[in-house]
Amino acid sequence: MSLAAKVMAGDRLALARLLTQIENEELVGLDCLSDLYPHTGRAHLVGVTGAPGTGKSTLVNRLVLHMRSVADGKEAEPATVAVVAVDPSSPFSGGAILGDRIRMRDLAGDPGVFIRSMASRGALGGLARATAGMVQALDAVGFDIILIETVGAGQAEVDIARTAHTTVVVSAPSMGDEIQAIKAGILEIADILVVNKADIPGADNTLRFLRATLQMARPMRYGRGDHIRDQMEADGVMWEPSVLATVATQGDGIESLSQEIARHRAHLRASGEWAVREGERIRSEMELLLREHLTAQFMTRQPDGRFEEALERVIARKLSPRQAIASLLEGEG
Amino acid sequence: MSLAAKVMAGDRLALARLLTQIENEELVGLDCLSDLYPHTGRAHLVGVTGAPGTGKSTLVNRLVLHMRSVADGKEAEPATVAVVAVDPSSPFSGGAILGDRIRMRDLAGDPGVFIRSMASRGALGGLARATAGMVQALDAVGFDIILIETVGAGQAEVDIARTAHTTVVVSAPSMGDEIQAIKAGILEIADILVVNKADIPGADNTLRFLRATLQMARPMRYGRGDHIRDQMEADGVMWEPSVLATVATQGDGIESLSQEIARHRAHLRASGEWAVREGERIRSEMELLLREHLTAQFMTRQPDGRFEEALERVIARKLSPRQAIASLLEGEG
Numbered sequence: 001m002s003l004a005a006k007v008m009a010g011d012r013l014a015l016a017r018l019l020t021q022i023e024n025e026e027l028v029g030l031d032c033l034s035d036l037y038p039h040t041g042r043a044h045l046v047g048v049t050g051a052p053g054t055g056k057s058t059l060v061n062r063l064v065l066h067m068r069s070v071a072d073g074k075e076a077e078p079a080t081v082a083v084v085a086v087d088p089s090s091p092f093s094g095g096a097i098l099g100d101r102i103r104m105r106d107l108a109g110d111p112g113v114f115i116r117s118m119a120s121r122g123a124l125g126g127l128a129r130a131t132a133g134m135v136q137a138l139d140a141v142g143f144d145i146i147l148i149e150t151v152g153a154g155q156a157e158v159d160i161a162r163t164a165h166t167t168v169v170v171s172a173p174s175m176g177d178e179i180q181a182i183k184a185g186i187l188e189i190a191d192i193l194v195v196n197k198a199d200i201p202g203a204d205n206t207l208r209f210l211r212a213t214l215q216m217a218r219p220m221r222y223g224r225g226d227h228i229r230d231q232m233e234a235d236g237v238m239w240e241p242s243v244l245a246t247v248a249t250q251g252d253g254i255e256s257l258s259q260e261i262a263r264h265r266a267h268l269r270a271s272g273e274w275a276v277r278e279g280e281r282i283r284s285e286m287e288l289l290l291r292e293h294l295t296a297q298f299m300t301r302q303p304d305g306r307f308e309e310a311l312e313r314v315i316a317r318k319l320s321p322r323q324a325i326a327s328l329l330e331g332e333g
Numbered sequence: 334m335s336l337a338a339k340v341m342a343g344d345r346l347a348l349a350r351l352l353t354q355i356e357n358e359e360l361v362g363l364d365c366l367s368d369l370y371p372h373t374g375r376a377h378l379v380g381v382t383g384a385p386g387t388g389k390s391t392l393v394n395r396l397v398l399h400m401r402s403v404a405d406g407k408e409a410e411p412a413t414v415a416v417v418a419v420d421p422s423s424p425f426s427g428g429a430i431l432g433d434r435i436r437m438r439d440l441a442g443d444p445g446v447f448i449r450s451m452a453s454r455g456a457l458g459g460l461a462r463a464t465a466g467m468v469q470a471l472d473a474v475g476f477d478i479i480l481i482e483t484v485g486a487g488q489a490e491v492d493i494a495r496t497a498h499t500t501v502v503v504s505a506p507s508m509g510d511e512i513q514a515i516k517a518g519i520l521e522i523a524d525i526l527v528v529n530k531a532d533i534p535g536a537d538n539t540l541r542f543l544r545a546t547l548q549m550a551r552p553m554r555y556g557r558g559d560h561i562r563d564q565m566e567a568d569g570v571m572w573e574p575s576v577l578a579t580v581a582t583q584g585d586g587i588e589s590l591s592q593e594i595a596r597h598r599a600h601l602r603a604s605g606e607w608a609v610r611e612g613e614r615i616r617s618e619m620e621l622l623l624r625e626h627l628t629a630q631f632m633t634r635q636p637d638g639r640f641e642e643a644l645e646r647v648i649a650r651k652l653s654p655r656q657a658i659a660s661l662l663e664g665e666g
Contacts, residue, residue: 037653
């Protein structure tokens with residue numbers, strides 16, 4: 001039985017092995033992923049991002065428990081849920097694995113849940129690519145919802161969150177977090193905003209601040225025609241990000257969050273934006289792959305150190321950048 | 334006499350023509366730029382960015398007037414100054430040209446000043462590339478200081494500002510601007526922060542807010558070792574961004590700003606960071622050029638619509654992204 005067949009038959013050990021191969025960019029895993037690709041495109045991909053210390057992991061855990069306890073839409077069964085937790089800032093994969101163990105305790109024995117962590121890797125581009133590959137594999141084997149949890153609020157985390165259909169940005173009451181969230185332009189990509197730890201003092205301020213900021217950002221997001229926007233909203237074409245309060249440790253607000261995520265999926269489907277986001281995501285993945293392949297092919301053809309040598313000559317003003325690139329490309333012919 | 338020779342001899346009409354050719358990416362201009370490249374690397378490149386309505390243009394005008402009125406360091410002569418004003422949001426180049434005329438009135442007849450505006454172009458990548466080319470030309474002909482003024486605070490403006498040695502971020506008293514500035518991650522790239530219109534109510538709040546934000550951002554910028562940071566600061570290795578108040582319409586604070594810009598240049602030179610920033614800038618310019626060339630070459634070799642066709646097959650899940658790229662690359666061989 002091939003690895004792909006085992007994985008598709010529901011063999012969890014085979015799935016874990018495949019994810020490791022994808023993470024390490026082993027050819028056998030990437031080939032297997034290509035075999036699985038026709039089965040992708042069904043899962044609802046939900047990015048959950050925000051600064052460290054916002055209680056994001058607890059929130060995700062509670063969300064998974066909740067999603068597993070309620071019927072998914074009109075179907076009798078709850079949705080199956082996979083979690084990919086990405087922590088580019090952690091230099092230790094050991095920590096991530098330990099975290100998994102603790103998480104798994106709550107969810108142990110439930111075959112409808114799968115949790116996988118990834119810690120730091122050399123290149124952040126590699127991390128985003130590995131995450132995309134893992135999500136494709138989990139999508140192919142049939143998980144209904146895939147939560148992609150990223151720690152931090154830098155450009156890399158934003159890029160990873162962007163590969164999702166629905167992006168949840170988690171904040172907590174304190175000036176610092178708000179600025180963190182805004183700084184990375186993260187409000188622009190948020191479909192749902194969550195203020196976790198909403199029971200500690202200052203939470204009202206944070207909620208008010210985020211709602212005011214969203215209000216101000218409205219014209220930037222959608223242009224200035226209020227009547228057009230109102231009409232689009234009424235038609236269900238436009239999504240207005242909501243701001244929800246949660247206390248993940250108590251389970252408060254988790255049900256509302258779960259419902260809001262489902263409501264956003266319904267909006268994407270009804271408005272046709274699901275297909276638009278899919279198309280954009282696949283196009284940029286292909287463009288990235290193509291550029292990487294072409295550049296890697298080129299660098300392989302070049303003798304060692306030839307690019308660095310050209311760079312040095314440009315820094316020394318002996319060649320212009322255009323002349324240097326032309327000479328590198330000519331040396332090929 | 335070649336265009337390059339005329340430009341180097343100080344012919345302003347020839348320079349203006351060259352800049353237009355660079356803006357339009359005409360081959361003759363790009364070749365001329367390559368000829369001029371050995372003369373670059375001397376100018377101090379200063380990016381000035383911030384949201385619309387902060388009075389940035391007035392500030393830049395005042396700054397130029399001031400720089401032209403004082404001796405540059407120990408030399409008797411004032412520095413020569415060029416301004417490249419980039420407005421990606423403006424769809425009309427006519428507006429930019431009119432703006433130039435008004436600006437030029439203040440500075441008319443001074444051969445030590447050159448001002449050039451660029452309005453919107455189709456691709457923002459093209460705008461950044463055109464700006465870099467213009468700056469190289471102005472550097473080659475010997476301007477001591479080149480001010481690169483960008484309107485807005487999006488990623489494109491940040492990228493353009495980043496090509497400078499020194500980045501000045503201009504804000505004005507009002508909640509909106511602060512958020513604008515922070516949103517784009519612009520505080521992270523600011524070497525000098527200016528609160529212009531400092532005479533209107535609320536300016537103190539803005540100054541306090543920005544100073545507090547910078548204070549909070551310190552550990553993020555430099556890691557958490559306070560004693561190491563203090564030592565580095567004492568050694569002049571580290572630059573702590575300053576927050577200055579100005580009233581450009583009155584000329585208030587302009588001298589301090591000019592001095593702060595000169596102090597930052599001295600810091601870059603003394604700490605060795607000047608060479609580091611130069612090296613990084615040139616490397617990323619070359620990598621970008623290489624990727625663009627390779628991708629353009631590839632697309633030219635491909636029959637029309639072949640990439641789009643492959644994309645459609647991936648969206649339909651008939652091929653995986655890796656398989657699609659492999660088939661495009663194979664089709665070549």
